[in-house]
Amino acid sequence: MNRACVILLNSALGPLDYRVPDGMQVEPGTIVLAPLGPRQLVGVVWDENRIASDPVEDHRLRPLLSAYDLPPLAAPLRRLIEWTADYYLAPPAAVLRMALASGNALDAARPTIEYSATGTPPERMTARRAAAIDRIGERQGSVRELASWGGVSVSIIRGLIGAGAIAPVEISPATRFPVPDPDHAPPSLEAAQGEAAALFAAAVEARAFAPFLLDGVTGSGKTEAYFEGVAAALRAGRQSLVLLPEIALTEPFLTRFAARFGAAPIVWHSAVRQSQRRRAWQAIANGEAAVVVGARSALFLPYPKLGLIVVDEAHEASFKQEEGVAYHARDVAVMRARFEDIPIILASATPAIESRQMAEIGVYREVRLPDRYGGAALPTIEAIDLRRDPPPRGRWLAPALAAAIADRLERGEQSLLFLNRRGYAPLTLCRKCGHRFQCPNCTAWMVEHRLTRRLACHHCGHVMPPPPSCPSCEETDMLVPVGPGVERIADEVAALFPDARTAIVTSDTIWSPAKAAEFVAAMDEGAIDIVIGTQLVTKGYHFPNLTLVGVVDADLGLSGGDLRAAERSFQQIMQVAGRAGRGEKKGHVYVQSHEPEAPVIAALVRGDAPGFYAAETEARRAAAMPPFGRLAAIIISSEDADEARKAANAIGRAAPKQDGMAVYGPAPAPLAMLRGRHRLRLLVHAARALDVQDVIREWLGALEWPRGVRVAVDVDPYSFL
Ligand SMILES: [Zn+2]
Ligand SMILES: [Zn+2]
Numbered sequence: 001m002n003r004a005c006v007i008l009l010n011s012a013l014g015p016l017d018y019r020v021p022d023g024m025q026v027e028p029g030t031i032v033l034a035p036l037g038p039r040q041l042v043g044v045v046w047d048e049n050r051i052a053s054d055p056v057e058d059h060r061l062r063p064l065l066s067a068y069d070l071p072p073l074a075a076p077l078r079r080l081i082e083w084t085a086d087y088y089l090a091p092p093a094a095v096l097r098m099a100l101a102s103g104n105a106l107d108a109a110r111p112t113i114e115y116s117a118t119g120t121p122p123e124r125m126t127a128r129r130a131a132a133i134d135r136i137g138e139r140q141g142s143v144r145e146l147a148s149w150g151g152v153s154v155s156i157i158r159g160l161i162g163a164g165a166i167a168p169v170e171i172s173p174a175t176r177f178p179v180p181d182p183d184h185a186p187p188s189l190e191a192a193q194g195e196a197a198a199l200f201a202a203a204v205e206a207r208a209f210a211p212f213l214l215d216g217v218t219g220s221g222k223t224e225a226y227f228e229g230v231a232a233a234l235r236a237g238r239q240s241l242v243l244l245p246e247i248a249l250t251e252p253f254l255t256r257f258a259a260r261f262g263a264a265p266i267v268w269h270s271a272v273r274q275s276q277r278r279r280a281w282q283a284i285a286n287g288e289a290a291v292v293v294g295a296r297s298a299l300f301l302p303y304p305k306l307g308l309i310v311v312d313e314a315h316e317a318s319f320k321q322e323e324g325v326a327y328h329a330r331d332v333a334v335m336r337a338r339f340e341d342i343p344i345i346l347a348s349a350t351p352a353i354e355s356r357q358m359a360e361i362g363v364y365r366e367v368r369l370p371d372r373y374g375g376a377a378l379p380t381i382e383a384i385d386l387r388r389d390p391p392p393r394g395r396w397l398a399p400a401l402a403a404a405i406a407d408r409l410e411r412g413e414q415s416l417l418f419l420n421r422r423g424y425a426p427l428t429l430c431r432k433c434g435h436r437f438q439c440p441n442c443t444a445w446m447v448e449h450r451l452t453r454r455l456a457c458h459h460c461g462h463v464m465p466p467p468p469s470c471p472s473c474e475e476t477d478m479l480v481p482v483g484p485g486v487e488r489i490a491d492e493v494a495a496l497f498p499d500a501r502t503a504i505v506t507s508d509t510i511w512s513p514a515k516a517a518e519f520v521a522a523m524d525e526g527a528i529d530i531v532i533g534t535q536l537v538t539k540g541y542h543f544p545n546l547t548l549v550g551v552v553d554a555d556l557g558l559s560g561g562d563l564r565a566a567e568r569s570f571q572q573i574m575q576v577a578g579r580a581g582r583g584e585k586k587g588h589v590y591v592q593s594h595e596p597e598a599p600v601i602a603a604l605v606r607g608d609a610p611g612f613y614a615a616e617t618e619a620r621r622a623a624a625m626p627p628f629g630r631l632a633a634i635i636i637s638s639e640d641a642d643e644a645r646k647a648a649n650a651i652g653r654a655a656p657k658q659d660g661m662a663v664y665g666p667a668p669a670p671l672a673m674l675r676g677r678h679r680l681r682l683l684v685h686a687a688r689a690l691d692v693q694d695v696i697r698e699w700l701g702a703l704e705w706p707r708g709v710r711v712a713v714d715v716d717p718y719s720f721l
Contacts, residue, residue: 003061005051006034008043009100011091015051016043019061026064029072031106033065040065042106044073044096050082051092068106071285073099073302076339080300083335089693089713090325098300098325101281112171112275115161116140122163128152129160135521139264140169142273148514151521177266177283180291182231184262190374193225196367200229203343204236204308210343211334213359216369218349218578219376219542223253225369226310226345227260234261234290238307238342242293243329245316247271248510249540251517253293253312261291268294268301271512296321296329299336306340309333313539314346314355315571317564320718328716330355349578350571350609353617354627372582379549379580379587383596383605395492396484401550401590402496408548409500409529413585416531417489418538418576419552422506423447424488425481428455428466435472441676450487451508460675489552490532497530505533538575544583549576554593554601562720563625566600567616573604624685626716630692632684633714634700635669637677640708647705648680656699660687671721677710 002020018034020026028047033040073081077099085092100106117133132150139149146166147154160166189197196214203210216222226242233240244250247269258264266280266289283289285302292298296319311319311330319329330346337344346355346364359366372378384398391398397405397417408415427445429436437446439457446455448466456463469476481488490504503509503519510516522528523543531537531546557569573591581587593601603612621628636651638644648666655663662685669679686692696713705711 004045005048006043007046007092007096008041009097011094017056019063021063024067026067031068031070035062077302079339080336088327088715094325099302113168114140114171115146115166115168118167120164122165178263180261180263182234185260187224192369193221196225197228201232204229204232209338209341211364212345213355213364213366214345214347215351219372219582220369221373222347229308233307238305239303240291240308242310245313245318247295247513248516251513265291265293268292268298299329307342309337309344312347315348315350315352317718326714350574357627377586379577379589381589381604383601384590384592385596386592386594404548414546415548417550419486420534421485423485424450425483425485427482428479430470430478431480432475432478433473435470442674443672448481486532493530500529502530503528505531505537542582547581547585547587549580549589551591554591569600630686632692633717634682635712637679638709639677641678644678647709660690
């Protein structure tokens with residue numbers, strides 16, 4: 001009798017055995033539809049000897065319903081799913097779900113309509129129409145996408161369709177994606193870039209696991225160097241995957257990619273439309289997708305012939321997923337490269353201490369690009385001591401910084417002000433009674449957003465209109481904003497420079513790749529003088545006419561005080577500083593701080609990255625913190641405060657006494673309430689050599705807690721909130 005062990009897309013279930021009906025062919029990796037009670041669930045046939053399913057007698061087995069006509073998930077991906085589930089203490093089904101993207105990616109694709117320019121000019125050509133056609137170029141997409149690429153309204157695109165300059169194209173599911181051409185526009189590389197490129201190409205040809213740390217200063221041309229690895233994979237008929245930390249970075253990446261390879265890669269992130277997603281998933285699974293660029297969720301897709309993985313901006317914390325399976329895409333990407341037996345490139349101007357350490361001990365091969373491309377100089381960094389050179393009362397820009405902006409305006413150059421805080425003010429209070437606006441669901445202040453006229457919680461999304469009077473003392477006109485967000489800085493800039501053209505760049509204004517493209521186009525055209533932005537503007541962008549960067553509050557990132565606070569601040573300021581002076585004009589960076597003698601700021605001003613990293617690394621080593629020791633967080637939450645506390649205490653009491661491991665807490669989490677749930681944390685600190693997952697599995701596996709209590713384990717945590 002033919003049995004199959006199946007992992008269903010239901011995290012609450014373990015693997016189940018099914019009967020394979022006569023005439024159905026399955027093998028490990030086959031995607032199937034299986035009955036469960038009255039329902040039908042998608043699942044994947046697994047290797048029997050690798051997972052334990054509950055033994056069921058043959059005659060009680062239910063038959064599988066059908067097998068999908070799709071390629072089976074290959075063994076390296078199945079090993080990756082097992083490894084990820086094991087390492088991050090997650091149900092295999094939850095990891096498998098990321099590989100299958102969503103049940104309906106599996107359905108037969110339906111035809112869709114897209115639009116592209118026909119090359120026939122409209123009878124009535126206006127400057128706006130011509131510019132739109134020019135900007136759209138050879139791209140193909142929905143009317144809305146064309147409008148955003150062209151920088152015009154939807155009605156102008158509709159007009160161009162009516163005039164025959166843009167025409168609909170039916171995308172049948174059988175339509176192939178354009179294939180990038182490795183010989184389309186080979187770059188001219190500088191010496192160090194050329195060596196790196198040759199190394200990557202050779203590694204792709206060798207088809208063996210080879211991790212590289214591509215450490216190059218901002219503007220050194222890392223992308224061009226790893227593109228040659230992609231070119232080698234294209235020539236060898238293998239797939240490449242490029243992971244980016246922010247979907248806002250996709251658009252500039254696509255432009256550069258198309259310039260090098262003559263066609264766009266396949267894009268994969270949460271904002272990709274459902275119909276495109278299905279086509280993309282199937283093209284990836286059948287090997288047609290030659291190059292995929294995407295967010296961390298692209299990592300688990302079923303590439304059958306992967307030849308290269310690149311993790312760009314590899315130091316970025318956004319590669320860490322905080323919800324669901326709490327995995328780190330950079331680390332899992334290295335494991336995928338290992339299982340697939342292929343090279344992986346971690347690219348960064350400010351590599352994480354974890355990655356540097358791997359290079360230090362010889363596990364990763366370090367490839368350095370020490371100079372900016374085209375002879376551009378690195379910007380000068382200067383601190384402004386806010387104690388000695390403070391801004392006027394109620395303002396945030398010191399006179400020296402304001403003068404530098406005025407100077408750039410005079411010269412027709414662009415400036416960027418960086419403050420990693422969305423909204424107008426982080427806190428609103430009543431001047432009369434001191435009432436502070438707190439989120440009803442979270443231990444967090446409500447942040448005022450003037451652009452959208454509301455107060456918002458940045459943790460749960462709760463919003464409310466700004467109240468006309470104080471809810472506590474009922475006094476009107478007594479509410480005052482405390483502290484600045486980017487919107488408030490924009491107000492100050494408008495007051496100082498009424499004629500300057502400004503743009504606010506945050507996730508509130510740049511919420512899609514198309515919005516990012518609009519912003520990039522406006523910068524390139526010189527339609528913006530001053531950008532005020534959050535971390536969204538710190539990376540990836542290349543604006544040759546941007547010569548001044550002002551860091552409004554360099555102390556902000558240090559106040560969190562977690563393990564990586566100093567490192568993160570250093571990286572963030574280095575990255576934002578790296579936006580300055582990327583063309584022929586030299587850049588200058590002002591860093592405003594109340595404590596310029598702090599090691600982070602002092603190192604930035606001295607340009608002493610090696611010294612900073614050496615000191616940070618030593619501190620971590622001395623405290624046995626990652627990467628020299630291991631951390632895992634256990635977060636206990638419930639809507640009932642008492643229940644959460646009791647469960648946390650019980651888990652704390654049951655903590656195993658284990659050599660090389662200490663357990664701290666339970667203590668209320670800094671975010672003691674989140675989305676209406678009360679939260680407590682335990683922190684496990686263990687020696688590097690200890691299998692901390694095994695210990696936690698056994699520890700928690702022996703305990704029970706009420707239904708309303710959720711216990712989440714975060715292995716290698718990045719957030720300590
Ligand atoms: Zn009041
Ligand atoms: Zn909230």
